[in-house]
Amino acid sequence: MRTIGKPATALARTRRARRIAAELAVGFPDAACELDFSTPLELAVATILSAQSTDVRVNLVSPALFARYRNAADYAGADRTELEEYVHSTGFFRNKTSSLIGLGQALLERFDGTVPHTLDELVTLPGIGRKTANVILGNAFQLPGITVDTHFGRLVRRWGLTEQTDPVKVESELAGQLPPADWTAFSNRTIYHGRRICTARKPACGACYLAALCPSYGVGVTDREAAAELVTGPERPHLLILAGIGDGPGRTGSGPGVDAGADADGLAGIAVRVGPAVGGRPVRPRGS
Ligand code: SF4
Numbered sequence: 001m002r003t004i005g006k007p008a009t010a011l012a013r014t015r016r017a018r019r020i021a022a023e024l025a026v027g028f029p030d031a032a033c034e035l036d037f038s039t040p041l042e043l044a045v046a047t048i049l050s051a052q053s054t055d056v057r058v059n060l061v062s063p064a065l066f067a068r069y070r071n072a073a074d075y076a077g078a079d080r081t082e083l084e085e086y087v088h089s090t091g092f093f094r095n096k097t098s099s100l101i102g103l104g105q106a107l108l109e110r111f112d113g114t115v116p117h118t119l120d121e122l123v124t125l126p127g128i129g130r131k132t133a134n135v136i137l138g139n140a141f142q143l144p145g146i147t148v149d150t151h152f153g154r155l156v157r158r159w160g161l162t163e164q165t166d167p168v169k170v171e172s173e174l175a176g177q178l179p180p181a182d183w184t185a186f187s188n189r190t191i192y193h194g195r196r197i198c199t200a201r202k203p204a205c206g207a208c209y210l211a212a213l214c215p216s217y218g219v220g221v222t223d224r225e226a227a228a229e230l231v232t233g234p235e236r237p238h239l240l241i242l243a244g245i246g247d248g249p250g251r252t253g254s255g256p257g258v259d260a261g262a263d264a265d266g267l268a269g270i271a272v273r274v275g276p277a278v279g280g281r282p283v284r285p286r287g288s
Pocket of ligand 1: 158197198199203204205206208209210211214215216217218219220
């Protein structure tokens, strides 16, 4: 029997990726981009502002910004000093202001003032790299996009789905493991998991409902109570129940350690055992 710690083949990684994707869908069924926006342009602007900042900070700034600058022409013709004041609190405000003005100008000159919806076109715009382009594709246009940010890269490496550190290579490898229809949701859910449970410094392994699938179990806090304290976000009660902590019944229709069923990718019948069961350590799936 192979161990889950070292997938022997690309196929093993693909199977694990799809099982994790299915579990993430249970943990974060409604995960979405956490930046507030109502148009592709607003998302492009918000994503540019989110560099070296937080989504919370950007969401504090964006209502007034979006009310003042409504289209590409507004950014193209912006008074630099005024725009800098709007975005100042997000950090690196001079560079970001240059990107926003350049973005408006490029959209006017080359795309009739609209945000394009192809990766190749998006990455030609000021301030928009591949990561930002994929955020826009997936969340503003509902087109498949894998967003490799710091959370995503860290988690897929912890999950043993890739050993790559170059974001483009990470994106390529994950794109080969998951169907395009899952790319955006998997990205958003992975980022949620990275923010709420599997953080960079103190992963909450002991309270992680993915522990049974994770070859990196133990890199973080394994004491269940201490780990539970580390879990954050509005989904926290739900996540702790999935991990077998708390008063709930475990996952719907079953308890921790029970077959969670198949994912949406034709892997019907694969048993995904979740939750802690033996000696405080999660049950690992057999035959993985
Ligand atoms: S078991 Fe630990 S390392 Fe693995 S996903 Fe959960 S928190 Fe992260």
